[in-house]
Amino acid sequence: MGGFHISAVRIMNRLKYWQKFVLIGTLFLLPIVQTEYLLFSGIDKEIRFAKNERMGIEYANHIRNLLEALQQHRGIVNAFLSGDASFQEMIVRQQNEIEHSIITIDKVDRELDRQFHTTVHWSSIKRKWVQLKQNLQRLQPQESFGLHSELIQESYQLHTSIVSNLLALIGTIKDASGLRIDPDHDSYYLMDVIIGKLPSVMETVGQTRGIGVGVAARRAITEEERTQLLILSGMIRTFMKDLADMPVVFENTGLQDDLHTHIRETAAETNAFLDELNEQIIHAANITISPSEFFERATKVIDSGFRLYDAESPVLDRLLQQRIHHLQAKKQYIALFSCLIILLLLYLFVTFHISVLQTVLALKKAAVRIVGGDLTTRVDIDSKDELGHVSIAFNKMIEAFDSMIAERARHEKQIEQLAFFDALTGLPNRVLFNERLEHALAAAEKNNHMLAVMFLDLDRFKHINDTLGHEAGDVLLKTVADRLTRCLRHDDLVSRMGGDEFMLFIPGIKSIGEVRVAAESIIGRFAEPIVVNGHELVVSVSIGISLYPFDGNSRDGLIKSADMAMYKAKGEGRNTFRIYDSSLHAMSTERLRLEVNLRRALERGEFTIYYQPRIGLTGGTIAAMEALVRWQHPESGLVSPAEFIPLAEEIGLIVPLGEWILETACRQNKRWQDDGMDPFRISVNISAVQFHRDEFVKVVQRALQEASLEPQWLELELTESIVMNNAAKTIMKLRELKEAGVHISIDDFGTGFSSLSYLKYFPIDTLKIDRSFLQDVPDSPKDIAIIKTIIALARRLHLNVVAEGVESREQFLFLAARKCSEGQGYFFSRPMPASEAEQWIRDSSAEWCSKFYIP
Numbered sequence: 001m002g003g004f005h006i007s008a009v010r011i012m013n014r015l016k017y018w019q020k021f022v023l024i025g026t027l028f029l030l031p032i033v034q035t036e037y038l039l040f041s042g043i044d045k046e047i048r049f050a051k052n053e054r055m056g057i058e059y060a061n062h063i064r065n066l067l068e069a070l071q072q073h074r075g076i077v078n079a080f081l082s083g084d085a086s087f088q089e090m091i092v093r094q095q096n097e098i099e100h101s102i103i104t105i106d107k108v109d110r111e112l113d114r115q116f117h118t119t120v121h122w123s124s125i126k127r128k129w130v131q132l133k134q135n136l137q138r139l140q141p142q143e144s145f146g147l148h149s150e151l152i153q154e155s156y157q158l159h160t161s162i163v164s165n166l167l168a169l170i171g172t173i174k175d176a177s178g179l180r181i182d183p184d185h186d187s188y189y190l191m192d193v194i195i196g197k198l199p200s201v202m203e204t205v206g207q208t209r210g211i212g213v214g215v216a217a218r219r220a221i222t223e224e225e226r227t228q229l230l231i232l233s234g235m236i237r238t239f240m241k242d243l244a245d246m247p248v249v250f251e252n253t254g255l256q257d258d259l260h261t262h263i264r265e266t267a268a269e270t271n272a273f274l275d276e277l278n279e280q281i282i283h284a285a286n287i288t289i290s291p292s293e294f295f296e297r298a299t300k301v302i303d304s305g306f307r308l309y310d311a312e313s314p315v316l317d318r319l320l321q322q323r324i325h326h327l328q329a330k331k332q333y334i335a336l337f338s339c340l341i342i343l344l345l346l347y348l349f350v351t352f353h354i355s356v357l358q359t360v361l362a363l364k365k366a367a368v369r370i371v372g373g374d375l376t377t378r379v380d381i382d383s384k385d386e387l388g389h390v391s392i393a394f395n396k397m398i399e400a401f402d403s404m405i406a407e408r409a410r411h412e413k414q415i416e417q418l419a420f421f422d423a424l425t426g427l428p429n430r431v432l433f434n435e436r437l438e439h440a441l442a443a444a445e446k447n448n449h450m451l452a453v454m455f456l457d458l459d460r461f462k463h464i465n466d467t468l469g470h471e472a473g474d475v476l477l478k479t480v481a482d483r484l485t486r487c488l489r490h491d492d493l494v495s496r497m498g499g500d501e502f503m504l505f506i507p508g509i510k511s512i513g514e515v516r517v518a519a520e521s522i523i524g525r526f527a528e529p530i531v532v533n534g535h536e537l538v539v540s541v542s543i544g545i546s547l548y549p550f551d552g553n554s555r556d557g558l559i560k561s562a563d564m565a566m567y568k569a570k571g572e573g574r575n576t577f578r579i580y581d582s583s584l585h586a587m588s589t590e591r592l593r594l595e596v597n598l599r600r601a602l603e604r605g606e607f608t609i610y611y612q613p614r615i616g617l618t619g620g621t622i623a624a625m626e627a628l629v630r631w632q633h634p635e636s637g638l639v640s641p642a643e644f645i646p647l648a649e650e651i652g653l654i655v656p657l658g659e660w661i662l663e664t665a666c667r668q669n670k671r672w673q674d675d676g677m678d679p680f681r682i683s684v685n686i687s688a689v690q691f692h693r694d695e696f697v698k699v700v701q702r703a704l705q706e707a708s709l710e711p712q713w714l715e716l717e718l719t720e721s722i723v724m725n726n727a728a729k730t731i732m733k734l735r736e737l738k739e740a741g742v743h744i745s746i747d748d749f750g751t752g753f754s755s756l757s758y759l760k761y762f763p764i765d766t767l768k769i770d771r772s773f774l775q776d777v778p779d780s781p782k783d784i785a786i787i788k789t790i791i792a793l794a795r796r797l798h799l800n801v802v803a804e805g806v807e808s809r810e811q812f813l814f815l816a817a818r819k820c821s822e823g824q825g826y827f828f829s830r831p832m833p834a835s836e837a838e839q840w841i842r843d844s845s846a847e848w849c850s851k852f853y854i855p
Contacts, residue, residue, distance in 0.1 A: 054321070276297065424478065437453070455562035543578075601633070624680050681713050723746065759793075791820050806824060
């Protein structure tokens with residue numbers, strides 16, 4: 001015994017104080033924890049049992065709703081198919097109610113199938129319901145009963161089969177949820193009445209209703225139906241007698257009285273209904289009761305039964321809740337008592353630990369945390385001795401270190417922000433982007449992964465900057481940066497390269513399709529309007545994409561390839577993306593050459609004006625000549641405007657080029673008038689950049705003045721998108737031109753904003769119907785309708801109408817018959833240089849006047 005005592009002392013001497021108390025506390029806690037576990041396990045089992053019963057009752061309640069709806073549907077359908085069409089609307093409403101109940105039970109079944117395993121049964125019921133709906137679609141009322149009797153019987157049997165399956169499903173739920181073996185006396189017998197017996201009684205009444213409404217609808221009863229009704233009524237009387245005479249004695253007398261009262265009321269109402277059934281249906285010489293009246297009386301009995309169900313189901317649920325609450329309270333009491341004992345032991349341990357080791361352990365922990373880099377650590381010791389003074393000095397030293405390091409970190413962060421991030425948007429700048437891209441490329445090469453580089457450019461950003469100002473442009477750039485950031489994954493990086501250009505790379509991609517999805521997501525994000533200083537802007541982006549390792553192995557190569565792909569996206573209409581291919585290199589070189597030549601073309605006089613006549617379709621005269629610019633390149637020949645006009649707008653050359661076109665066209669028209677030709681208007685196309693410049697009106701007035709041309713002989717053509725941008729400013733500018741005598745026309749009408757409101761507010765003289773509407777005339781009824789509508793609209797608004805793209809005599813005759821004002825197209829003449837146009841007017845005017853004039 002002495003040796004054992006000495007051994008125990010040696011073991012305790014080798015342990016620290018906290019280890020000793022942990023050992024002793026553990027030995028005390030083990031039996032307490034074990035006892036508590038056994039008690040908790042038993043209580044939890046009872047709680048789970050009661051909760052399963054509640055879930056079973058909930059499931060059964062949903063089935064009860066479907067059961068009632070199906071029973072009503074059976075009676076309504078039987079009456080409808082037996083010839084009473086007044087039930088048709090009720091069928092639709094009832095089917096909607098059934099579908100709603102099925103959706104609800106579907107959800108409950110998915111949640112509870114693991115506990116009750118009812119999905120197979122429930123799926124079978126749903127299939128039968130679908131079959132029933134399909135059968136009903138073939139049937140119509142007011143037809144031969146002989147033709148329908150077999151199908152009516154099939155519908156009735158299928159209804160009854162579904163209801164029977166629902167009752168069987170309730171039985172399955174009772175078994176799976178433990179409702180049949182509930183240990184509580186009151187809840188067991190209450191379950192037996194409202195869930196076990198009552199639905200069966202109501203189903204029998206429902207079958208009686210289904211047969212009875214059919215008999216009432218036909219005003220005749222077959223022997224088979226009479227036999228069925230006799231059997232069913234006998235079953236109902238037996239069921240109700242058994243319920244009314246139930247000898248069970250409840251422990252809760254109030255519950256027993258309430259249940260028996262409801263049962264007696266239901267039984268009395270049911271017996272009265274059965275008496276009427278015998279008198280007016282089964283044994284009646286002449287059936288005079290209407291199907292709706294019989295349906296209503298039977299439904300009243302069924303409703304009475306379900307009211308009993310609905311009244312007592314919450315009582316049953318309340319009994320189960322009370323049991324669960326009682327068990328939970330019992331569990332809490334046990335837990336509270338156990339916790340008190342455990343807390344008492346812990347309190348004794350902690351008190352001793354604090355009294356002996358607090359000061360030393362606090363200093364030790366603080367020192368360890370500081371060594372680990374945590375300078376927020378402070379020592380808080382409520383002591384007046386020397387260790388208390390040491391802790392105060394220790395805290396002051398740490399505060400000094402913390403202040404120095406924080407100041408240094410702030411300076412380093414500021415330097416890094418200036419060196420690697422864009423000052424306006426906060427995005428990484430070119431330097432940081434290049435550095436991160438180098439790292440990403442190295443990782444992609446090591447892991448044999450693909451990597452995508454995207455070059456993004458805002459479309460027409462310069463126009464927004466020029467129109468709304470640089471402050472609005474800065475706000476727009478910040479919003480763009482925010483939207484791009486929200487499009488990225490964790491490993492992606494977006495950078496502002498300068499101006500309206502952004503770069504981003506996407507590492508670790510698995511397919512080109514993944515890159516396409518990312519690009520489409522970015523473009524889609526910019527479809528949402530951006531509000532800048534009260535202006536709602538819809539900004540689009542053009543994106544160029546290059547892929548590692550296919551389009552380059554270096555940082556600069558990938559960026560260059562993405563840049564070329566971006567310009568291809570801009571050239572193909574903007575607001576899209578393009579992936580680099582080898583042909584873009586040649587295209588980029590060609591574009592650069594074209595840009596250089598375009599800048600020199602105006603200085604070298606390589607531009608020329610072609611003129612295309614507009615013919616008055618009712619008078620056979622020249623109404624106007626449209627001035628169309630062409631570029632006569634010394635090496636490439638005639639360059640299409642579709643190639644150089646967008647480039648001229650992009651590089652800012654459209655303004656001087658547009659002014660040259662305006663001045664040249666005015667001088668040419670004045671020259672034709674001085675040569676004795678009948679005066680007509682000269683029509684000049686105006687670009688958006690040109691029109692929105694503040695000095696545009698003065699430019700027009702100067703061109704007229706220098707050419708000595710009357711303003712009435714000048715017509716300016718604007719697109720819908722031009723006039724709809726900043727409508728208030730546009731109206732002021734158009735009115736100023738109109739007051740000066742200049743004509744205004746809307747070009748390509750119907751292809752832009754197509755907002756008819758501006759026709760009311762803007763001072764417009766002419767609408768030009770776009771050639772796309774005329775190209776299929778007279779073969780396209782839709783295009784004919786559109787053109788007729790535009791002509792009628794213009795005539796109502798006292799506007800001139802010009803049809804573009806007239807290329808056949810049939811189109812000419814169609815327009816003339818609809819009293820279109822003017823026509824323009826290859827049918828009359830192709831665009832011609834000034835000299836040819838003049839000769840064409842002089843030599844051919846009499847001939848085509850007689851050819852095209854329609855009185």
